[in-house]
Amino acid sequence: MIPFTKHLKFIVAVVCGLSLCAHGAQAPQHININQLSTTVEDVVVPLPNEIFGALNKLGAVNWKEHVRSDKGPNFTERPRIALLLGAVIADGFIAVQAEDAPTVKEIGQRVMALAKGIGVGNSITPHAKAIIEAADKRNWENVRQELDRTQNSVQQAMNEVHDEKLSQLVSLGGWLRGTEVLTSVVKQHFSADGAELLHQPDLLSYFQTRLKAMPEFNLPIIHQIQDALVEVKPLIDVGSSRIPAESVKKVNEITTRLGAGIVTRD
Amino acid sequence: MNRFAKGLLRSGILLAVIVLQRAACASVDDAQSFALQAAEPYVKQGFQVREDYWGGDLASGEKKAVRQQLFKGNEYWFWLGTEVDRAKVSVHIYDSDGKLAEEPDSWEKGHFAAAHVVPKTTGSYFIIVSVEESPEERTHWALVYGFR
Numbered sequence: 330m331i332p333f334t335k336h337l338k339f340i341v342a343v344v345c346g347l348s349l350c351a352h353g354a355q356a357p358q359h360i361n362i363n364q365l366s367t368t369v370e371d372v373v374v375p376l377p378n379e380i381f382g383a384l385n386k387l388g389a390v391n392w393k394e395h396v397r398s399d400k401g402p403n404f405t406e407r408p409r410i411a412l413l414l415g416a417v418i419a420d421g422f423i424a425v426q427a428e429d430a431p432t433v434k435e436i437g438q439r440v441m442a443l444a445k446g447i448g449v450g451n452s453i454t455p456h457a458k459a460i461i462e463a464a465d466k467r468n469w470e471n472v473r474q475e476l477d478r479t480q481n482s483v484q485q486a487m488n489e490v491h492d493e494k495l496s497q498l499v500s501l502g503g504w505l506r507g508t509e510v511l512t513s514v515v516k517q518h519f520s521a522d523g524a525e526l527l528h529q530p531d532l533l534s535y536f537q538t539r540l541k542a543m544p545e546f547n548l549p550i551i552h553q554i555q556d557a558l559v560e561v562k563p564l565i566d567v568g569s570s571r572i573p574a575e576s577v578k579k580v581n582e583i584t585t586r587l588g589a590g591i592v593t594r595d
Numbered sequence: 596m597n598r599f600a601k602g603l604l605r606s607g608i609l610l611a612v613i614v615l616q617r618a619a620c621a622s623v624d625d626a627q628s629f630a631l632q633a634a635e636p637y638v639k640q641g642f643q644v645r646e647d648y649w650g651g652d653l654a655s656g657e658k659k660a661v662r663q664q665l666f667k668g669n670e671y672w673f674w675l676g677t678e679v680d681r682a683k684v685s686v687h688i689y690d691s692d693g694k695l696a697e698e699p700d701s702w703e704k705g706h707f708a709a710a711h712v713v714p715k716t717t718g719s720y721f722i723i724v725s726v727e728e729s730p731e732e733r734t735h736w737a738l739v740y741g742f743r
Binding site for chain 2: 379484530
């Protein structure tokens with residue numbers, strides 16, 4: 330008969346073994362980033378609510394004052410519609426933060442109209458309906474999820490018809506609107522942690538590279554964005570230094586100007 | 596050949612066709628559904644899982660790096676999955692200096708793996724995905740992430 334202690338040792342060994350299997354081999358504590366030659370090119374652009382979530386943790390934000398629901402003009406140029414669509418989806422996330430159901434519903438309708446204008450209305454209709462339904466029920470978590478699905482479906486539909494560039498403009502429109510609101514909030518109640526949320530140099534470089542590859546979109550707003558990103562880069566690419574209040578103010582001025590350009594006819 | 600043997604042969608061929616068809620049809624989308632499966636329990640903990648994801652295929656022992664912007668104040672999980680159930684995958688997160696940035700509760704379980712990070716600074720992070728072992732020549736992978 331095997332004594333109990335032997336059983337116990339066996340059980341402990343098995344449990345430790347299983348635990349090691351579950352955790353896998355130890356990852357190296359340090360790697361040489363410069364040797365990463367297999368980096369995936371495409372980044373997943375953060376949603377505005379990812380940044381807003383981090384902002385909320387720094388203190389109460391009066392989201393209502395950032396809600397924007399004006400319908401804006403109807404553009405015919407697809408790049409302009411794509412930029413506006415991204416900005417309107419970002420407005421949806423702001424309205425969710427403000428728990429403003431009527432605005433969320435208006436934005437749902439607006440998203441549907443813009444998606445139709447760009448030729449991807451069919452893939453958006455169920456999400457736009459779900460946004461409106463969830464807003465009626467004030468189910469903010471579902472609205473957030475459907476806004477993310479909307480953006481993803483728009484971009485997938487565009488990618489399927491090889492309109493990747495328009496898909497990137499949707500992301501850019503959303504990022505610009507998100508940055509406009511982020512800087513507006515941080516400008517009002519400056520904190521080093523709030524300003525640090527602007528530290529996104531690689532994302533900015535990603536957009537710069539993408540815009541450079543769009544010479545066919547010869548529109549004033551595209552050129553304005555390209556020039557503005559050049560201005561913004563040194564303000565947020567500060568390495569381990571802090572981003573000062575002055576830089577936040579400057580980025581806010583630039584993104585507010587671009588935001589107005591995106592929603593206004595030339 | 597007797598009737599039983601013929602039946603057995605026919606069933607064998609049918610099974611082989613189904614297996615081959617399944618292998619041919621397997622895609623990054625299948626891998627994504629496994630990555631989302633790994634994410635499921637975390638949704639109940641308040642994590643918002645992004646619809647967008649990264650994916651591709653890798654040979655055994657091959658690695659891929661993904662660069663992602665993370666924000667201080669948020670908490671992130673990255674979930675990696677593959678439809679090849681005998682494969683072993685891993686995912687690890689490094690900061691922009693190449694220092695391991697993940698929390699100790701990150702895990703690997705066969706064809707699922709997950710890495711947890713609470714960023715100390717806002718900026719770019721590197722997520723390294725790897726197919727450690729696989730019976731397939733190329734193994735589809737998909738990486739999704741969530742935050743709260």
